[in-house]
Amino acid sequence: MIAEIIAIGSEMLTPYRQDTNSLFLTERLNELGISVAFKTVVGDNLDHLISVARTAVGRADLVIFMGGLGPTKDDLTREAVAAALAIELKRDNNLVTELYKRFAERRLQMPENNTQQCDVLAGAVVLTNTKGTAPGQWLETEFEGKARMVALLPGPPHELHTMWDTEIMPRLREKMPPAAIATRVLKVAMMGESAVDLRAAPIYKKYPNVETTVLAGQGQVEFHLRATAATKQEAQAEVDRVADELEDELGDAVFSSHGESLEEIVSYYLQMRNAKLAVAESCTGGLVAERITSVAGSSRSFLGGAVVYSNDLKTLFADIPPLMIEAHGAVSREVAVALAENIRELCSADIGVGVTGIAGPGGGTEEKPVGLVYVAVSNGHKNEVVQRRFFGDRERVRRWASQLALDMVRRMLM
Amino acid sequence: MIAEIIAIGSEMLTPYRQDTNSLFLTERLNELGISVAFKTVVGDNLDHLISVARTAVGRADLVIFMGGLGPTKDDLTREAVAAALAIELKRDNNLVTELYKRFAERRLQMPENNTQQCDVLAGAVVLTNTKGTAPGQWLETEFEGKARMVALLPGPPHELHTMWDTEIMPRLREKMPPAAIATRVLKVAMMGESAVDLRAAPIYKKYPNVETTVLAGQGQVEFHLRATAATKQEAQAEVDRVADELEDELGDAVFSSHGESLEEIVSYYLQMRNAKLAVAESCTGGLVAERITSVAGSSRSFLGGAVVYSNDLKTLFADIPPLMIEAHGAVSREVAVALAENIRELCSADIGVGVTGIAGPGGGTEEKPVGLVYVAVSNGHKNEVVQRRFFGDRERVRRWASQLALDMVRRMLM
Numbered sequence: 001m002i003a004e005i006i007a008i009g010s011e012m013l014t015p016y017r018q019d020t021n022s023l024f025l026t027e028r029l030n031e032l033g034i035s036v037a038f039k040t041v042v043g044d045n046l047d048h049l050i051s052v053a054r055t056a057v058g059r060a061d062l063v064i065f066m067g068g069l070g071p072t073k074d075d076l077t078r079e080a081v082a083a084a085l086a087i088e089l090k091r092d093n094n095l096v097t098e099l100y101k102r103f104a105e106r107r108l109q110m111p112e113n114n115t116q117q118c119d120v121l122a123g124a125v126v127l128t129n130t131k132g133t134a135p136g137q138w139l140e141t142e143f144e145g146k147a148r149m150v151a152l153l154p155g156p157p158h159e160l161h162t163m164w165d166t167e168i169m170p171r172l173r174e175k176m177p178p179a180a181i182a183t184r185v186l187k188v189a190m191m192g193e194s195a196v197d198l199r200a201a202p203i204y205k206k207y208p209n210v211e212t213t214v215l216a217g218q219g220q221v222e223f224h225l226r227a228t229a230a231t232k233q234e235a236q237a238e239v240d241r242v243a244d245e246l247e248d249e250l251g252d253a254v255f256s257s258h259g260e261s262l263e264e265i266v267s268y269y270l271q272m273r274n275a276k277l278a279v280a281e282s283c284t285g286g287l288v289a290e291r292i293t294s295v296a297g298s299s300r301s302f303l304g305g306a307v308v309y310s311n312d313l314k315t316l317f318a319d320i321p322p323l324m325i326e327a328h329g330a331v332s333r334e335v336a337v338a339l340a341e342n343i344r345e346l347c348s349a350d351i352g353v354g355v356t357g358i359a360g361p362g363g364g365t366e367e368k369p370v371g372l373v374y375v376a377v378s379n380g381h382k383n384e385v386v387q388r389r390f391f392g393d394r395e396r397v398r399r400w401a402s403q404l405a406l407d408m409v410r411r412m413l414m
Numbered sequence: 415m416i417a418e419i420i421a422i423g424s425e426m427l428t429p430y431r432q433d434t435n436s437l438f439l440t441e442r443l444n445e446l447g448i449s450v451a452f453k454t455v456v457g458d459n460l461d462h463l464i465s466v467a468r469t470a471v472g473r474a475d476l477v478i479f480m481g482g483l484g485p486t487k488d489d490l491t492r493e494a495v496a497a498a499l500a501i502e503l504k505r506d507n508n509l510v511t512e513l514y515k516r517f518a519e520r521r522l523q524m525p526e527n528n529t530q531q532c533d534v535l536a537g538a539v540v541l542t543n544t545k546g547t548a549p550g551q552w553l554e555t556e557f558e559g560k561a562r563m564v565a566l567l568p569g570p571p572h573e574l575h576t577m578w579d580t581e582i583m584p585r586l587r588e589k590m591p592p593a594a595i596a597t598r599v600l601k602v603a604m605m606g607e608s609a610v611d612l613r614a615a616p617i618y619k620k621y622p623n624v625e626t627t628v629l630a631g632q633g634q635v636e637f638h639l640r641a642t643a644a645t646k647q648e649a650q651a652e653v654d655r656v657a658d659e660l661e662d663e664l665g666d667a668v669f670s671s672h673g674e675s676l677e678e679i680v681s682y683y684l685q686m687r688n689a690k691l692a693v694a695e696s697c698t699g700g701l702v703a704e705r706i707t708s709v710a711g712s713s714r715s716f717l718g719g720a721v722v723y724s725n726d727l728k729t730l731f732a733d734i735p736p737l738m739i740e741a742h743g744a745v746s747r748e749v750a751v752a753l754a755e756n757i758r759e760l761c762s763a764d765i766g767v768g769v770t771g772i773a774g775p776g777g778g779t780e781e782k783p784v785g786l787v788y789v790a791v792s793n794g795h796k797n798e799v800v801q802r803r804f805f806g807d808r809e810r811v812r813r814w815a816s817q818l819a820l821d822m823v824r825r826m827l828m
Contacts, residue, residue, distance in 0.1 A: 012453075013453065041453040286700030290704045294809065317731060363713075
């Protein structure tokens with residue numbers, strides 16, 4: 001069975017906005033074993049909408065329309081689908097009464113055009129919108145002799161998500177053969193996509209039953225594994241087998257074996273070891289602290305630290321001797337290590353992190369180019385320090401540097 | 415003239431990836447006065463691709479295909495477009511020779527299937543790909559008696575952007591009546607969308623010639639203004655008139671009148687006033703510092719500061735008396751002001767910022783609920799402190815709190 005997802009609204013044809021509902025729907029549809037074959041975006045234009053609707057019911061078993069169900073004259077989805085399928089629209093008097101009641105309760109006069117929200121495709125089931133006003137519709141019909149399912153859903157994500165899960169999922173589940181699906185997500189830090197894939201591909205290619213998607217970016221590579229089988233247990237065994245082999249091959253470069261983020265893993269390890277963390281950041285400017293504190297409950301193991309952007313603050317907050325900066329430069333192995341050691345001691349933490357580097361675009365020299373970063377981690381017994389040169393813009397250099405810092409903390413806690 | 419943009423690739427029909435090229439193309443097309451009426455995503459499936467191509471040339475004057483031009487058997491765009499338009503594909507022998515040469519230079523054997531990249535639609539112009547290997551194509555033709563322009567472009571964004579700007583833009587510019595377009599972007603901080611629009615709508619609705627798009631999120635509302643006129647000057651005058659009226663109405667809530675980000679504006683004001691900034695952050699955990707340091711050159715006016723997540727660090731790095739925390743709580747007006755004053759003095763900065771609050775989801779009480787935030791700004795002569803309650807999840811509370819902090823710095827510098 002194949003589906004087409006149609007996002008309706010002229011704002012999604014501007015350079016500023018994008019449909020994101022389709023990602024949510026695709027995930028849910030895939031769970032049921034339904035593939036998305038087409039995605040379409042169209043504006044609030046009746047002719048265009050009819051063209052899109054007619055094309056979709058011609059080629060997909062399930063067609064999902066999102067948006068264009070409100071009360072304004074731009075809300076044309078009902079009319080367009082009726083025209084494309086050559087089905088009548090009927091005003092549902094119960095809906096009209098309800099709508100009047102809702103306005104009356106708020107002592108508001110209802111604008112006449114609101115009643116268009118009560119127009120229902122002949123044969124369709126009305127879907128209650130518990131999060132908003134525009135009701136959805138579900139229709140099972142025939143088009144050119146073929147069975148078709150058509151859903152009309154509201155555009156706002158929270159309305160759509162709720163209506164999908166309560167109204168559409170149960171209906172589709174009945175139609176589809178029961179499939180047991182299992183998924184796993186592995187994440188690898190600080191390796192390039194091609195280096196990882198060179199080692200991973202021979203493994204996941206042995207198991208064509210497990211669908212493997214490789215995503216890379218921002219200092220990590222992710223493997224999304226998915227298997228369908230007769231039972232949940234069987235499907236789980238299939239993805240687990242691939243996940244285990246990938247973990248064996250990639251070793252401790254795999255920081256997450258069930259989809260957790262790197263900052264979640266670091267927070268989790270810190271709590272497990274009952275260890276406290278403090279950071280002293282220069283070029284990342286607070287990004288390492290910000291990522292750790294984005295995890296709920298991180299206050300249990302993260303004390304805080306200093307953003308030592310200027311040299312004076314390196315001395316003030318992390319006791320870096322001015323002579324050390326003069327001798328080695330603020331971006332140096334020595335300063336990174338001293339930042340990590342001193343912030344650990346000053347804050348009475350168990351682990352200290354120091355980051356210094358040149359994020360660019362300015363500030364680079366031949367000896368110390370843009371992208372050069374030193375990260376140090378100290379636990380009082382030993383120090384680790386890594387020098388890396390990252391390529392790309394300021395944002396990318398900072399992101400990779402923060403990724404390196406978090407990954408080094410993780411390794412020290414392992 | 416209307417355009418359809420088609421993104422090709424099965425990975426874009428998964429829950430993990432999205433077409434973003436279309437946003438770039440839409441911006442460029444709008445500049446020329448061309449609207450995008452349809453966007454479609456389709457996988458690497460010949461039947462589906464032909465269906466999409468045929469529908470598109472039936473309804474749009476300009477059809478842009480992105481992706482599916484490589485050497486693998488999944489690269490079917492050329493074949494599908496040829497079938498949809500009933501046009502022959504011809505192997506271009508010059509391209510074949512070049513391809514052989516490129517492989518020979520690297521002493522590699524060329525796999526036979528690579529030559530499919532040299533198949534050209536009859537009548538099409540070959541577009542050189544300076545950033546990759548797969549060439550693009552440009553075809554002006556007729557379909558069912560109507561003039562059609564068709565572009566085949568590579569999928570990787572940097573290849574597509576370059577080919578678009580060097581090969582497609584000049585061709586389209588020739589076709590289109592010279593239109594002079596002007597744009598302006600205004601941004602407003604710390605007001606809700608409906609509150610802003612209530613005051614703004616009566617203004618921009620007076621000027622239907624200026625297309626106004628309102629975007630809201632993350633503590634700001636943006637007005638994107640666009641006008642087309644006979645001359646650049648006229649178009650500029652039209653958007654400027656609306657922008658000026660909006661600025662008059664919204665006053666100093668408008669922080670950006672030419673699209674700058676709030677952190678850019680703060681950096682700019684700091685440099686203009688030759689002022690140095692330091693921050694002491696609790697609930698934002700480094701986000702304020704991270705946002706400021708994301709601006710290139712921010713080191714000229716940002717000294718750094720402290721992430722005082724634990725109470726001990728509030729005392730260690732910002733001299734907050736433990737008794738003050740005991741008396742008022744860490745999340746209090748008093749602590750926020752002391753953080754701002756003390757960090758300013760300790761760092762010898764001109765302006766100090768203090769942020770404390772409850773980001774959630776845990777840690778709230780009846781008296782001090784999740785979302786409660788105090789932000790203080792001090793310049794040594796006066797202190798400003800604001801108490802706000804933000805709603806939403808941890809990320810949203812932190813984002814709004816950082817927005818409030820940056821906006822208060824901006825106002826103090828005005």
